[in-house]
Amino acid sequence: MSDRQTLYLCVGSACHQLGGYRLLPLLAALRDRHGLNEQLDIKGAFCLETCQQGRSLKFGDCVFTGLSEANLEELFTHEILPQLRPV
Numbered sequence: 662m663s664d665r666q667t668l669y670l671c672v673g674s675a676c677h678q679l680g681g682y683r684l685l686p687l688l689a690a691l692r693d694r695h696g697l698n699e700q701l702d703i704k705g706a707f708c709l710e711t712c713q714q715g716r717s718l719k720f721g722d723c724v725f726t727g728l729s730e731a732n733l734e735e736l737f738t739h740e741i742l743p744q745l746r747p748v
């Protein structure tokens with residue numbers, strides 16, 4: 662039962678300049694905290710074409726923008742987690 666999904670964190674140049682890479686360890690920590698190592702891969706992605714809207718990530722068909730250290734956990738909890746753990 663390998664049903665892994667992949668979250669793509671943008672590491673394109675605009676997001677990189679905004680410190681997008683700093684979100685990577687935070688995402689990894691959230692994944693670990695929720696015991697999702699077997700379900701979720703986190704990879705870097707090149708520009709998701711939402712540069713104007715701040716740091717971005719893609720999960721499934723959705724691109725989430727305006728990411729920050731402050732709002733990342735909320736996004737993960739409300740947008741990503743429910744898709745990994747169907748209720």
Ligand code: FES
Nearest residue numbers: 671673676708712
């Ligand atoms: S560089 Fe991240 S959306 Fe363009």
